[in-house]
Amino acid sequence: MLTRLTVAFAFSCLSCHLFAQAQQIIIETSQSALVLTVGGNQRVLQSYLGRKLAPAAYAALTGGREVYLTAGMDNQFEPAIRLVHNDGNPSLELKYVSHKTTREHDLTQTDIVLKDPVYPVEVTLHYTAYQNSGVIKSWADILHREKKPVMLTQYASALLHFNSEEYWLTQFHGDWAREVNMVEEKLTNGIKTLESKLGTRTNFYQTQAFFLSLNGKSSETAGELIAGTLAWTGNFQYTFEVDQRNGLRVRSGINAYASEYYLAPGETFTTPAFIFTWTDQGKGQASRNLHTWARNFGVLDGKGPRLTxxxxxxxxxxxxxxxxxxxxxxxxxxxxxxxxxxxxxxxxxxxxxxxxxxxxxxxxxxxxxxxxxxxxxxxxxxxxxxxxxxxxxxxxxxxxxxxxxxxxxxxxxxxxxxxxxxxxxxxxxxxxxxxxxxxxxxxxxxxxxxxxxxxxxxxxxxxxxxxxxxxxxxxxxxxxxxxxxxxxxxxxxxxxxxxxxxxxxxxxxxxxxxxxxxxxxxxxxxxxxxxxxxxxxxxxxxxxxxxxxxxxxxxxxxxxxxxxxxxxxxxxxxxxxxxxxxxxxxxxxxxxxxxxxxxxxxxxxxxxxGNLYRLISPYEESRAVLMYVSENKSKAILFNYQLHTRRKDLFGRVQLQGLDPQKKYRFREINLFPDTKSINPDNNKVLTGEYLMNIGLNLAPGRIAPLSSNIFELTEE
The missing domain is CATH 3.20.20.70 (Aldolase class I)
Incomplete structure (x- = not known):
């Protein structure tokens, strides 16, 4: 959080000059960048979200769409914020005032202050960039100094803009005892909403996480996408709005259903954090980014031991x-x-x-x-x-x-x-x-x-x-x-x-x-x-x-x-x-x-x-294969599950991922039932990472028994 970030950027004269020229705010991780631009009307625009680039490339970026759209002015789409003033005026305009960036170890935090030029309303947008994991956390503080409470009817944590030929949304829905069923669909013009109104037990029907793939579907290993989730144990809402020009706005935050909020003078309304990661290497890399972030920052004692x-x-x-x-x-x-x-x-x-x-x-x-x-x-x-x-x-x-x-x-x-x-x-x-x-x-x-x-x-x-x-x-x-x-x-x-x-x-x-x-x-x-x-x-x-x-x-x-x-x-x-x-x-x-x-x-x-690699999806075949690889790539654990297979199902070899191609690994089946032996033809062999990732393994030798499984351990020799 901001209180822990004590070391400020020391802007050089050159960087100050560039900022004055371009009026840019650059939020970067080791993998990605979010570039905001202060427009001529002093509104803050999103100019870029994608792969991290050289600084000179950002300087050429201009324009964009407003990063925290307001209601009641010239915006015709779903707003990030809607506020009704004491006098009944339902409009809000947010103009750039200042920003600062602070660093501490793996974290870079950027805070952008916006104010209405007519009413005493202030919104501060916060972005925490986690360098190593490639994750960005976004939230907002809303404050006013009017004489009486104002009414908030929308208060998003984040609003992201995209311009792609097509968009594919992966969502997860369910019910008691059948949670997180995965569904992928193409977004078309209009608004798609994922939400909960349940108050408690809010993920009962809809899991508050999604993938958004850009320019076509993403696989585990390829495709540009963001993975997003909201840090809030209450009602949530995501809206995906595709406009008449095929632009997409993704709004994330608390579900404002039945939740008009009367904000007292001097009181700060803080939205929950929207947590997201961008990658062009598929869903697998997005997961690994989130896992790394979660173990270090998102989960209590995330790197500590667990009890069996x-x-x-x-x-x-x-x-x-x-x-x-x-x-x-x-x-x-x-x-x-x-x-x-x-x-x-x-x-x-x-x-x-x-x-x-x-x-x-x-x-x-x-x-x-x-x-x-x-x-x-x-x-x-x-x-x-x-x-x-x-x-x-x-x-x-x-x-x-x-x-x-x-x-x-x-x-x-x-x-x-x-x-x-x-x-x-x-x-x-x-x-x-x-x-x-x-x-x-x-x-x-x-x-x-x-x-x-x-x-x-x-x-x-x-x-x-x-x-x-x-x-x-x-x-x-x-x-x-x-x-x-x-x-x-x-x-x-x-x-x-x-x-x-x-x-x-x-x-x-x-x-x-x-x-x-x-x-x-x-x-x-x-x-x-x-x-x-x-x-x-x-x-x-x-x-x-x-x-x-x-x-x-x-x-x-x-x-x-x-x-x-x-x-x-x-x-x-x-x-x-x-x-x-x-x-x-x-x-x-x-x-x-x-x-x-x-x-x-x-x-x-x-x-x-370890780093997780999902190799064969149960949604695509009658089996599931995944593996965890230690950070130094010296060990891996491979899980192989045969589902409801038919008599003549034929399964191809499985190419492993995440290993060091130059290392040699002993491949050995573990967790065998007493008095049984592995029937895998490669059991106890020493194979190179290059072989395992390019040639792969036959994990279904002989007749395949339905609802059977194997666990294999790979250890560097």
Whole structure:
């Protein structure tokens, strides 16, 4: 952020002279450049977005389109900002006043001040360029000094302009248990909108990330495009507007639906950051750019270790007691995991949490299930040399709860309508500071009493309906924005006191997957669908925008036609864990799983921090192949999944990517089931990177079994 950027550019006399001549503002990464020009009317224009060029090339750029279009003046298209003044005038003009650029290590930040020449309104556009990853982050501060509040009805984070022959949009949509389905379509004249109005669990139907390919479709390895996502855990909106001359404007930000914002004099409205990367090397390079950025800047402890856990949900659901749980500790120890996670059902006394109909809000241990309390479980887990974690859903409340009875004014619900439930629950009013205190105390009290708790799964199982905040009273249009800000205030307090406590972000599966939240969380739960075949597609979709150490992937019993090895191999391409009854394993399955945990811990550094190359897409063939390559190219892990193959399917050789052509690699299959051997003809051979990337490998020798898989390790010799 700006407060951390303390070293200012020292502009030379020559560079000052060039600026005076060209009135240009150049925002660069190691790969790309965004060039803005101050026009003769003092409006700031976008003149260029593309490959980084020599400085002399930028000097020839002139003109462009307004970088933060306003409403009410001469603009005829979707505005970045619309503001209504005290006198009812709905117009705004923003003219250049000044800009400054500061640097710190990998970051370059540019801040551009714009003002209206008639009204005391000021907008500051911020751009942070991350040099090494090729990512740019854009947001705006809106401030005024009129005598009374002004009304904001649009407030974009960014507006980007493009001029290409054609545009192809890749979006990701879904539903519970079928998240991030990928769809690509050509944009035509008019407006295409991707948005959410759900308030909480906002990614339920539409993932807030996209690819925009220019001048034709992009592949994994070729094509010009941007990849974009919004750092906001609330309602979002992207509009893609193709005009009569085939120009495209991409507007990104908070969805202004039902969210007119009354900005007080002297108050600053800060939009969330739009995060994007430009590349002309296809979707694969865009992903690697975002992954590098995320591990360094976007995710809490993004370069730190992760815990391999065993969850009790599939083994017990909400029916358990202390004895049953300590038995599962033994299973966890037998398996070799790091942590046991106690899921839903451990709380509530007046209204015990025996199903999803009661108890939310009453975060005390159920005395019948857990008479000795959480502290006993923490100590028992420690005796088994494993850590203990806990499930929470602190933003929610069941009507059957003591909290609901004591504080009806803490709940989002319409005052004169019937309550509308999702999963038998309602949403707490996080706009209210008292509710924020309560939610913080849920975590703080639990951690204070039980400091050995080493992990939290933070769930959010419903979106907002019939939403009304008793706290806001007449300012109901602030609800959606203020709720998300309230969530962030709670998380800031938690992280101030517990800066490195691992917390998984969950929302009925993948209902919250965004970089606004991920700066407070270490990982997220992509989907409640843990079927191995389905998870290949789900994890594939998330991999476009999130690094593998954030994508939790558990081995479960879902997908019973699939072997344990297949389900394990699928989980290994993400952040692996278990949610399964280990005592139901056969001796061979137990031996395999014990070795799999050891193998995963050994290869996890490459999987978590390596560069991802998606080689064969499950959307294009009845198989999926991907690989992770370490930064120094000395190691790689290759995943090969056969899907629903037909008897006579023929698959060609797979050319690997990201290796050093001059290096020699030993190619070896790992994670084999006991008493089986690799049938790959190249197993244990030493091959050059040049051979592997140009000739490739036969990963489907002999008859192909459907729903089978292989993991291969490549190690520099």
């Amino acid at each position: 856990l065993l969850n009790n949900w599939e083994a017990t659901h909400t029916s358990f007691n202390e004895t049953r749980l300590t038995e599962l500790f033994d299973e966890g120890k037998k398996l070799g995991i790091d942590l046991f996670l106690l899921d839903d059902g451990w709380f509530g006394n007046a209204f015990p949490r025996n199903d999803d109909k009661a108890g939310l809000g009453d975060w005390q241990e159920d005395k019948k299930k857990l008479p000795s309390g959480l502290g006993y479980l923490v100590k028992e887990a420690e005796k088994k040399s494993i850590k203990f974690g806990i499930w929470l859903e602190p933003e929610m409340v069941n009507p059957k709860s003591e909290l609901y009875q004591k504080h009806p004014e803490w709940i989002l619900k319409l005052p004169n309508r019937e309550e509308n439930y999702g999963r038998n629950q309602l949403v707490l009013d996080l706009v209210n500071p008292q509710v924020q205190d309560f939610v913080f105390a849920v975590v703080d009290d639990m951690m204070t009493k039980n400091p050995g708790i080493a992990f939290i799964k933070w769930d959010c199982n419903r979106s907002m309906t019939n939403a009304y905040s008793p706290y806001l009273k007449e300012k109901q249009s602030h609800l959606y924005i203020a709720y998300t800000q309230g969530l962030y205030k709670v998380m800031e307090r938690i992280r101030a006191k517990y800066p490195h406590l691992p917390i998984m972000l969950c929302a009925g599966g993948g209902g919250r997957t965004d970089y606004g939240a991920m700066k407070y969380f270490t990982e997220f739960w992509p989907s409640d669908n843990t079927d191995g075949l389905e998870r290949i597609f789900i994890q594939w979709g998330y991999s476009y925008f999130f690094p593998s150490n954030t994508i939790s992937a558990h081995v479960t019993s879902m997908g019973k036609l699939q072997s344990l090895k297949f389900r394990t191999d699928v989980a290994m391409m993400g952040k692996m864990g278990y949610d399964i009854r280990v005592n139901n394993f056969t001796p061979q399955e137990l031996q395999f799983s014990q070795e799999a945990v050891k193998t995963y811990k050994r290869i996890s550094e490459t999987v978590w921090f």
